[in-house]
Amino acid sequence: MDEKNVVVERMKQPAMDECNIEIVERKGIGHPDTLADGISEAISRALCSEYRKQFDDILHHNTDKVTIVGGSAKPEFSGGEVLEPIFILLAGRGTSKVGDRSIPVNEIAKAAAKEYLEEVMRFLNVENQVEINSRIGRGSMELREVFDRSSDLPSANDTSVGVAYAPLSETERLTLRTERILNSKKVKEKLPAVGEDVKVMAWRQGEKVDLTVAMASISSLIDDLDHYLSLKEEVADLILDYAAEITDKTVDVHVNTADDLDKGIIYQTVTGTSAEQGDDGMTGRGNRVNGLITPGRPMSPEAAAGKNPKNHVGKIYNLLAQKIANDVAELDGVREVFVRALSQIGRSINKPYLLSVRVLPESGGKMNIIGSDAKTVVNNWLSNIQDITEEVVAGKLSMY
Structure with a gap:
C-alpha cells in the first residue's frame, strides 16, 4: 500500500451524541427490502460454494438485482389466507459455463432463495405463497482462464467507494x-x-x-x-x-x-x-452493512448484498471500511471515526486509490499518535483483505 494513499486527519464536526437532532432507521429481517437483500446474499454464497466445489475458485457473479413484487392477502382474527402469491424475480449475472462444464446457476439461485425464506419467515409457506423466477444472466469462460490464474490478489472490478463509521451512537x-x-x-x-x-x-x-x-x-x-x-x-x-x-x-x-x-x-x-x-x-433499498439507515451520517450508495466477495469493491470496501472504523474506534483517544475507501478499477483490491480516515479525538487525544496507530490498523486490514472474502462466504458478515 502506498502510504500517500492513506490519509488520516482530524474530524471537525461534533460527535453524533452532541447533535441536537438524530434520525435512525432499521428495516427488520421480514421487511420486503431486507428480504431482497437476504435472498441476494444467500444466492451469492450458494454460488461461491458451488464454484469452489467445482473449480476451487469464486467465479464471476453478481446477484444484487432481486425484486420482490407484493402479493395479496386477507388476514383475519384466528385465520386468514394469501390470495395472490408474492412474486420474486432473481436477476443479476453468474458464470454458467466453464469449458464444457455447465453450472445450473438459476436452479442454484432458486433453491438458495427458497431456503433463505424458509429460514427467516416462520409463517410463510414458500411452496404455495411465493412464486420465484430466476433470470440471472449467464456467462462463460475457458477452463484455462480459471486454472492458469496467478496467485496475485484480484483487481477491483469497479471504481467505487466504501463508507463506514464507528462507534454507533x-x-x-x-x-x-x-x-x-x-x-x-x-x-x-x-x-x-x-x-x-x-x-x-x-x-x-x-x-x-x-x-x-x-x-x-x-x-x-x-x-x-x-x-x-x-x-x-x-x-x-x-x-x-x-x-x-x-x-x-x-x-x-x-x-x-x-x-x-x-x-x-x-x-x-x-x-x-x-x-x-x-x-x-428491492436489493439495496434498505440497511447499510452496519444494519442501519442513517441520514445524518455518511452512507454508501452501494447495494452490498449479492455482489461477489472476491473482487467487487462495492461489497468488499464497505466491509473493509467498517472493519477499519471499528478497530480505529478502539484506539486510545478516539471518540468517533469516519472511513472512506476508494477503489480504482483495475488496481489490486489491497491497494485502494485512496483510504481516508477522519478521526474525532477525545479531549486530550493526540492526533500524531492516533494517526500512526490508525495507519497500522489500515495496513493490517489491507494485508489481510482476503479474510473479508472468507468471512462473507462463511456467512459470518451481515450486509443488512
Whole structure:
C-alpha cells in the first residue's frame, strides 16, 4: 500500500451524541427490502460454494438485482389466507459455463432463495405463497482462464467507494437492538404473534428519543381486537425495558401508528411480512452493512448484498471500511471515526486509490499518535483483505 494513499486527519464536526437532532432507521429481517437483500446474499454464497466445489475458485457473479413484487392477502382474527402469491424475480449475472462444464446457476439461485425464506419467515409457506423466477444472466469462460490464474490478489472490478463509521451512537444502538430483540428467538417464544416485518424509526431531540415501530402481527395467532391491542402494549413495554439498558434518556414508543380502529384497520398479516399485501422490495433499498439507515451520517450508495466477495469493491470496501472504523474506534483517544475507501478499477483490491480516515479525538487525544496507530490498523486490514472474502462466504458478515 502506498502510504500517500492513506490519509488520516482530524474530524471537525461534533460527535453524533452532541447533535441536537438524530434520525435512525432499521428495516427488520421480514421487511420486503431486507428480504431482497437476504435472498441476494444467500444466492451469492450458494454460488461461491458451488464454484469452489467445482473449480476451487469464486467465479464471476453478481446477484444484487432481486425484486420482490407484493402479493395479496386477507388476514383475519384466528385465520386468514394469501390470495395472490408474492412474486420474486432473481436477476443479476453468474458464470454458467466453464469449458464444457455447465453450472445450473438459476436452479442454484432458486433453491438458495427458497431456503433463505424458509429460514427467516416462520409463517410463510414458500411452496404455495411465493412464486420465484430466476433470470440471472449467464456467462462463460475457458477452463484455462480459471486454472492458469496467478496467485496475485484480484483487481477491483469497479471504481467505487466504501463508507463506514464507528462507534454507533446510543440512539443507533437502541434502534438496532429494538428490531433484533423483537425478532429474537426469546421474544418469538414469548410473543409468537409478532411477525418478522419490524421497522424501527428513531428520532432523538436532545435528551428525548421517540421510537416509531411498525410491527406486522400474525393474524392466525390473534383472537380478537382486544388481543391485538394487548400485544401492542406488551411490545411497547418490552421495548422500554430493553431501552433502559442502553440509555438514560426519556424514550417514547409508538407501535403501529397507522391503525385506525374506527375503520377496522390494524396491522395484521397472514405470513409476517407486508410483502403479502402489495408492499414491494428491492436489493439495496434498505440497511447499510452496519444494519442501519442513517441520514445524518455518511452512507454508501452501494447495494452490498449479492455482489461477489472476491473482487467487487462495492461489497468488499464497505466491509473493509467498517472493519477499519471499528478497530480505529478502539484506539486510545478516539471518540468517533469516519472511513472512506476508494477503489480504482483495475488496481489490486489491497491497494485502494485512496483510504481516508477522519478521526474525532477525545479531549486530550493526540492526533500524531492516533494517526500512526490508525495507519497500522489500515495496513493490517489491507494485508489481510482476503479474510473479508472468507468471512462473507462463511456467512459470518451481515450486509443488512
